[in-house]
Amino acid sequence: MRVICYWLFVILSCTIAYGQNCDSMVKYHSVYDLYDLDVYTPKGYDPNKSYPVIYFNDGETIFASQGWNMKSILDSLITYGTINDVIVVAIHSGNERNKRYIPYLASHPVKNNAEEYATKINELIVPYVESRYSVDDCKRGIAGASFGGLFSTWAGLSSNTFSFVASFSPSYWVRDYEIIRKPPQKRDTPLTHWFDLGTAEWNYYIPFIAKLDSMEAIKSGASYYYEVPDGTHTYNSWADRLGYALQIFTGTFDSTIKDIDLVNECIPSQSMPGRIFQRVNAIVTTNSGTRYSLSTKADYRISKGKGTIEKDGRYFLESKTAEITVTYGNYVRKISLTNCIN
Structure with a gap:
């Protein structure tokens, strides 16, 4: 009986006394x-x-x-x-x-x-x-x-x-x-x-x-x-x-950056069979655990090797391998790449 009364009290306190749903x-x-x-x-x-x-x-x-x-x-x-x-x-x-x-x-x-x-x-x-x-x-x-x-x-x-x-x-x-x-x-x-x-x-x-x-x-x-x-x-x-x-x-x-990870992406085109988009995806993780991509908000350059890299992280290498450096504020990250195989 005491248990029943206790739970009745809890229900009433949530729905009536405080106008809340438990x-x-x-x-x-x-x-x-x-x-x-x-x-x-x-x-x-x-x-x-x-x-x-x-x-x-x-x-x-x-x-x-x-x-x-x-x-x-x-x-x-x-x-x-x-x-x-x-x-x-x-x-x-x-x-x-x-x-x-x-x-x-x-x-x-x-x-x-x-x-x-x-x-x-x-x-x-x-x-x-x-x-x-x-x-x-x-x-x-x-x-x-x-x-x-x-x-x-x-x-x-x-x-x-x-x-x-x-x-x-x-x-x-x-x-x-x-x-x-x-x-x-x-x-x-x-x-x-x-x-x-x-x-x-x-x-x-x-x-x-x-x-x-x-x-x-x-x-x-x-x-x-x-x-x-x-x-x-x-x-x-x-x-x-x-x-x-x-x-x-x-x-x-919390917008404070905890880390930045660089992910090499070889993305098949959805509209052009056989085409591959090569990208460096710079992913931020904040102190609150939120993740998002920097994309055009970061700076990209080829620090070793030969090739081209765009402002959004797309790249094409002329050498067998290359190192790409990504900078965002005080954060500097590097990644070694090879061209994706079509």
């Missing part, structure tokens, strides 16, 4: 019968506090066991202090992925309503969520993968609604890389932008780094790119680097 929860909502949402609240959620909130596209995959399986990942990241408490809103695609997420007409016929979808997020979904959950409206993020990642970047650059964007394996290739060639520049408040890509699905998105860094909104925020060795276009691969993006978003990110 355990993390995922709750379903229908926004005016137009959009389906799953909303994650962390363990100990307290409506008297304010939480950062991040909106994910392809919401039906976010908490699914055959998708991102994000609830267990979030629970673990929060429990171990890797990230701070966060609310995650998963917006279901409604079987309209292409229409909602592609802001440009691709080579195949697609009726585009990305602008309408972005407007509905701003005018319907965000107010709906914020009227029911205690969120910090200065810390809103938007995220997605593949087409959802393309839309996240486009939406983040198209308005001041979000302060953070996370795009996992984004489909920036749509309509001949238009988002890289002509990115929206409609915001006037700081934006922190994360995008990543696995080498097993690699595409040449590197020019977007400089384009982002040239924008006033990004200059007052920050940009991060992670080129993931052997990363694939899969839920498991995206989930593996979710914590890095959420560290930056939720505030557990």
Whole structure:
């Protein structure tokens, strides 16, 4: 009897006395019968506090066991202090992925309503969520993968609604890389932008780094790119680097560099059979464990041997072997290379 009373007290203390949920929860909502949402609240959620909130596209995959399986990942990241408490809103695609997420007409016929979808997020979904959950409206993020990642970047650059964007394996290739060639520049408040890509699905998105860094909104925020060795276009691969993006978003990110590793990459072209991209990928690990690539933000030179090396780490050797020196601030790293075999 005493045991029963004890656990009854614990439950009541979490849900009534403090207005908190003891355990993390995922709750379903229908926004005016137009959009389906799953909303994650962390363990100990307290409506008297304010939480950062991040909106994910392809919401039906976010908490699914055959998708991102994000609830267990979030629970673990929060429990171990890797990230701070966060609310995650998963917006279901409604079987309209292409229409909602592609802001440009691709080579195949697609009726585009990305602008309408972005407007509905701003005018319907965000107010709906914020009227029911205690969120910090200065810390809103938007995220997605593949087409959802393309839309996240486009939406983040198209308005001041979000302060953070996370795009996992984004489909920036749509309509001949238009988002890289002509990115929206409609915001006037700081934006922190994360995008990543696995080498097993690699595409040449590197020019977007400089384009982002040239924008006033990004200059007052920050940009991060992670080129993931052997990363694939899969839920498991995206989930593996979710914590890095959420560290930056939720505030557990320590930018102090712990180490820089140089990875030699021989990346098969996805569009040109037989072509190999040779790259030096300089990967930073920070004190908080976050990993990202320096790419064009580092300096590269051939210190021994002959050949050429580009500003983004691509190289071609004229000698059998060569040594490449990579410099970033006070950090100097060296790597010995040979040409990849086609």
